[in-house]
Amino acid sequence: MTLLLEQKQKIPQTQIIILSLLTVCLLVFGTGLSSAYAAEQSIQSKAQKLKADVVELNRALFELEEELLYPADTQVALFLSVKTKNKFLLDSVEIKIDGKIATTYLYTESEIKALEQGGIQRLYMGNISSGPHKLTAVFNGQGANDHYFRKDKTFNFEKSNRSKFIEIGLSDSTGVEPEFKFTEWH
Amino acid sequence: MTKLLSPHYMAGVFAVLISFASVAKDTVLVNNTATSPLPERLAKGMMLFELHQDNFFDAIVRSPNLSSDLVVFDLAHSEFSFGLTEQAKIRYKKLSQTSNSKTKAASYFQLGVMAYQQSDWGSALQWFKKAEKNIDKKQLPELLYYKANVYIHLDKQSTAAQILGQMNPGSWAAYAYYNLAMSYAAMDSEPTRSIISLRVAEALNPKDTAPLVELKDQTSLSAGYLAVQVEDYDKALSFLNQVRVDSDLAPKALYMHGVANAGKEQYRAAIQSWYRVKKYPLIDQGVADAFLAIPYAYDKEGYSSKAISTYLEAISVFDKETRNIDKVIQAVTEKGASHVFFESSSLDDIEWFLSDSIATNTPKVAYFKLIMSDSRLHALAKQSIELEMLYQNLLLWEYNLSIYDDMLRDRIRGYKQRTKKINTAKRKKQIAHISVETKRLEHELSEAGNGQNLLAVSAGRTLRRFESVDALTKRLEGLRTTLTPRQFQDLNVRLTRLQGLVKWEAKEQYERNVRLSKETLVSLNKEIERYEQGLKKFELLISRGPKKLETLKSRVSSFKATVKKRKSDVHRIRAEQNKMLTEQVIELLSNKKSEFVAHHETAQQRLAHLYEFVAMTQYSIKNKASKGGGK
Incomplete structure (x- = not known):
């Protein structure tokens, strides 16, 4: 037990x-x-x-x-926007201010897609004096029907003591090449 | 005196003043440094440009300070993707209270995804249900995918299947059906439901992007694997044949292909498949198994000697790989996983990558893939890379700020030297002198007005005529001796008449000239006052100039200190993070090493059995032969 x-x-x-x-x-x-x-x-x-x-x-x-x-009285900035329904494909861009090359840019596929989705690229930021200036933009790419294009456009602008912002807009056109439009923001 | 009072003279004084003032204007550095804010469209576009390239850090930095729902939503998305989940959650919660139903629904959905990632299935389901009503049609498949996954995690496969039934063909539907198939496979002993789901997944998969083609391979491999499990080898082979040879899953698929053939007792075909696996890195899934399976198949086919040699090969390969893993573990222990796998390292020698004898020399990329296939390690590695990016970013700022600091120091020094050269006192004296002159002109104009001095206010042609009459009078006086008294008197009368005419003309212009002179003097006084003020401003600017530069310099210095502090913080956390990553990578590699050790032992045991079997067979043959000889 x-x-x-x-x-x-x-x-x-x-x-x-x-x-x-x-x-x-x-x-x-x-x-x-x-x-x-x-x-x-x-x-x-x-x-x-x-x-x-x-x-x-x-x-x-x-x-x-x-x-x-880039103080405001000398600041200039260039922007690029694209509005297309796959009618053209941007390849590269060259920018001249008063005949001198300011910047050149070669686009990647992802950058092109970002631009097509509403993105805006700041292409260039620099300094210029007050007064009149000449901006030349050259675009290379592929337009409708696989047509290769190289198109340039000139834009005259006046620099004041405020920051100068210029938007270069690329959009579809009725032809085989895109249209370019410059918009001054200040 | 006559000349001093003329409007021409006053205009001259005015011109001098303007030219002087313009010098002063040039000298004054009107430095408008504050940059104008970027227009809304451009600021938003710049952010989107970074966001659509998955540069989330840049997208957050570039995000404009706007209250627009769309901008806030994009910012929250960037923050969530960059790992700033708490900030993103606050923004989404705020957005979920807005009036826009689409934004509200999209925010609910993102909050649901956040809860899902934290395995908070209940909350996730609640958010998804709230979002479902008004969500954008494009986002609906993604929402249904997550919702179905939540039910799978809650072991409610039938509800998940009902949800998937509403989905249209597309990538999300394909992934969702694949997940459902895997959950069925984990539950069921019989794989029919899983295989059906996999077939649906394949049918819904558009296979138009690399990840979707990879999903198709995964679907086929899984279906083949399940078919092998139920010994339906023909079906298994038909599934496995669909896996691409250049897929990451190819070694595993080829191994299973061999298994299916072996299941059909077609060992030669099986050996062929397994031989093809041997060219892949040993660390890949299925390769080590193939090394063990080849001698087994030879043995089954009755090729004992071939089986022995391939077992020996397998033993040697496993031994070498074990030593290789030891070498990698040692390197990881010494230098850290981040350094060995994500930065340059001593293991990064060219031979590692160029070697085609992959079976004995697994390339670094195979180890990298092995680590990245572990979701926890993947998350740690991602964070490690992000911290490294932050460190590099701060390093660059540190360098730039030191340059700006030097630049400002030189500017301040240069500014002080230049301002010494600008003599404002001299300018002030000149303005004071012109002011005195103006006062005198005013006084003289007033006196001329009182005495009706026509000449004093005459200008231009009239003044020149007065001067000509004066000259003729003097000349007549000079000719008095040569002229007859009659001739002299006659000429004198004519000259007096001429003088009268000029005076008459001057009288006619008097009122206008006085008015013009008065107006010019008033303007002159205003200009003097304006330039006096300009000079004062200029002096003020000069006195402020160095202050502004010094303020900027002190801001730069303060940022330098902040950057240094943040850099050290990042360095510290990066070290902690790397330590954790290293420990976990070593754990993973040690487990892999144990697998190879086990494979090594298996191969040795099987070889020993084979030797034993061969020896016994030979012994019995010998025995039979000797008995036969005896007879």
Whole structure:
């Protein structure tokens, strides 16, 4: 009877030991996993805050840079926009201001797609003196019926003491080549 | 005195003043530095240009400060894609309260996607249900895909299947049916439902982009795999034959192709498929299995010696790959996973890539693919690359700011030197002198008016005539001795009459000349006043000039410090991130190594059994032969 009781008492003790070991194992394993997860989460949250800070810093730095390098009284910026229903494919562009090459640009497929989806590219930003100026834009590309085109257009503008923004808009035309339009914003 | 009061003289004084003032104007540096804000259309377009190229960081930086729903939505999208989820969530929540039903629905949907990515299925479902009513038709398939996936995660496959039933053919429908098929495969012991779903996925797949062609390969491989499981080998082969040879899944498909042939007891065909797998990197799925399967098939075909040699080859290959993994683990431990796999490294030698004996020399790209195929490691690697990009960005700003700092220092120095040369006191003295002259002219004009001095205000032709009459009178006086008294008197009378005529003319013009002179003097006074003010402004500008430059310089210096601080923050977090990535990559590689060790052991065991079998066979043949000889 005593022996039986002892045995009866021993069984739960063994079970308790096994259960305790299992619990300890689970706790250790679980803690290990959760601490790794917590560390990952902590890094992610720190990285997110840092990304936001760097974005804000970049905004402020671009403003400062513009103020420093391109003050309003000499600033000129050229933009390019495209409006087409796959009628032409822009390949490259050359920009001259007063006969001097300001910039040339060769387009990638992704840039063309971005332009076609409403994106506007800042082609050039520089400094010019006040007074009259001549802007020449040369476009190379493929128009309707695989027709290769090289088209240039000149635009005269007056620079005042305010920033000068000029948008060059390319759009579909009734012919095989696209149309070009200059829009002055200031 | 006559000349001093004439309108011509006044005009001359005026001209001098203008020319002087224009010098002053040129000297004054009207430096309008504050740039004009970019027009809304251009600012929005610039952001979209970056966004549509997936340059999310640039899109956020370029985003205009506008309250337009569309701009805010695009900004939130960029932030979400760049990992700024909390900021994006706030924007989407704000947008979900706008009046525009489409924007509202699109925001609900994005909030649902965010919840989905955090495995918050309940919230995700709620957001998707809210979005469903007014969502743009173009986005509806994507929404249904996510919604069906939520139900799959909730083990409600029948509801998911009902949702998918509403979908039209397209990429989202194909992916959704593939996911459904995989969930059926995990649940069912019999793969019919899975195979049907895979067939639907393939039928709905437009296969017009690289990822969709890859999905088609994945669908065929999975269907083949499931068919092999139920020993429907012909069907399996028909599915597996559809996987492209240049697909990333080709080694696995070829291995399964061999398995299907072996299932049909066509071991020669199986060996052919498995031999084709050997050219792929050993680390790719299915390649190591093929190395083990070839000797097995030879053995089955009864080519024991060929089986032994291919087992030996497999053992050697596994051994080499194990050592190779050790080498990679060592490099990763020493230099970090980010450096070894995403930056240049010592492992990046040309031999690694040019080697065509891929079975014994797995290229780096295979390891790279292995790491990227793990979604958790992929996320860590993506963040590592983003942090590296931020670090490079700050490094560039640090360099640029140091240049701007030097430039401003030189400008301030140059400005001070130039302003010393500009003598404003001299200009002030000149203006004061002209002012005194004007006052005197005013006084004389008033006196001339009081005394009706016709000559004083005469100008132009009349003045010249007065001068001519004066000259003739003097000349007549000189000729008095040579002329007779009658002649002299006659000429004198004529001259007196001429003088009278000129005076009459002067009298006629007197009123007009006085008025003109007065007007000119008034204008002159105004101009003097204007240029005095201009000079004052110029002096003010000069005094402010260095201050403005110094303010800019101090701003640059302050930004330099901020950039330095942020750079160090990025460096610290990047190090923490890389440590975590390295640990996980090592864990993955160690697991892979264990697999190769296990394969190595399997090959050795099988080889030992084969040797044993061959030895026993030879022994029994010998035994039979010796018994036969005895007889």
